[in-house]
Amino acid sequence: MSVIPRKPGELTFGEILNNPERYTDEHGALVLAAKSFADAMRHAIPCVSPEAEVIETVPPLPALATPADTRPTLVATPVCTEDDALTMGRIRHIQRFGFSADNSEIDDERQRAWWQENRQRVNAFLYTFGGKLVGYSALLQREDGTWVSSCAVLPGHEGRKYGGRILSHLIGSVGHEVYARALVSNPAACALHNDREWEMTGEADGCRHYRTRPKVRVEHGVSRFDYSAPEAELPCGWWMGEQR
Numbered sequence: 694m695s696v697i698p699r700k701p702g703e704l705t706f707g708e709i710l711n712n713p714e715r716y717t718d719e720h721g722a723l724v725l726a727a728k729s730f731a732d733a734m735r736h737a738i739p740c741v742s743p744e745a746e747v748i749e750t751v752p753p754l755p756a757l758a759t760p761a762d763t764r765p766t767l768v769a770t771p772v773c774t775e776d777d778a779l780t781m782g783r784i785r786h787i788q789r790f791g792f793s794a795d796n797s798e799i800d801d802e803r804q805r806a807w808w809q810e811n812r813q814r815v816n817a818f819l820y821t822f823g824g825k826l827v828g829y830s831a832l833l834q835r836e837d838g839t840w841v842s843s844c845a846v847l848p849g850h851e852g853r854k855y856g857g858r859i860l861s862h863l864i865g866s867v868g869h870e871v872y873a874r875a876l877v878s879n880p881a882a883c884a885l886h887n888d889r890e891w892e893m894t895g896e897a898d899g900c901r902h903y904r905t906r907p908k909v910r911v912e913h914g915v916s917r918f919d920y921s922a923p924e925a926e927l928p929c930g931w932w933m934g935e936q937r
């Protein structure tokens with residue numbers, strides 16, 4: 694344990710919480726009314742100027758390198774080229790009977806035309822495991838701007854959790870909500886849309902309709918590294934007003 698002098702004005706969030714009457718803005722509003730923890734910290738720091746005091750603290754542990762995960766895993770490659778799109782089309786063709794929409798054949802010519810027309814509205818991945826192609830996932834943007842998911846795993850690779858992981862990767866790769874539809878008669882497709890990530894919005898004409906649950910919204914204020922050096926943060930915020 695070591696003792697370090699605290700700089701004037703340097704606060705911890707705990708101090709603010711324990712002494713709310715000390716940390717108000719010039720209108721008397723509690724700084725904790727700020728939008729977020731980060732805002733509260735930023736706004737609170739210049740609110741008071743206590744004399745330098747001595748506090749007991751422990752030096753922070755040094756950062757550690759995270760060990761590499763060397764286990765074999767799925768590898769996702771974004772679909773960027775026409776060749777990638779054709780590969781995706783071939784998987785879709787082989788597995789076309791599992792889909793709730795359009796079970797017709799897809800040859801390369803048809804897939805090429807589809808890609809050329811839609812590629813601005815397609816966000817897709819091919820997946821390999823141990824260098825072998827196992828499946829694809831795709832987000833397709835509809836006319837109203839919303840996105841629908843599609844995925845398939847090649848025969849011979851099914852039932853190994855690839856489908857579930859592929860779909861989770863797909864919806865996790867974007868910040869927006871995703872819609873989906875699955876045939877009631879396709880239990881694997883229904884099971885893919887698990888209750889943790891999806892909500893079922895309805896069932897009609899032999900299909901279940903799904904929508905992803907709301908995403909966790911990340912608020913960016915100061916990064917956690919800034920907390921260790923609050924003096925690096927310039928005073929800012931609406932409350933400073935004339936004090937600038």
Ligand SMILES: CC(C)(COP(=O)(O)OP(=O)(O)OC[C@H]1O[C@@H](n2cnc3c(N)ncnc32)[C@H](O)[C@@H]1OP(=O)(O)O)[C@@H](O)C(=O)NCCC(=O)NCCS
Nearest residue numbers: 788791844845846851852853854855856857880881882884
């Ligand atoms: C649907 C598909 C992608 C599933 O891929 P997969 O790799 O076999 O699926 P997973 O092994 O990840 O299993 C996903 C879930 O489906 C369940 N499942 C898999 N096969 C199943 C089957 N035949 N019957 C019932 N449930 C099944 C699994 O138990 C798992 O559920 P859990 O996570 O609750 O345990 C794959 O079967 C496929 O490509 N089908 C044809 C195309 C298709 O249907 N696409 C989906 C359109 S919405």
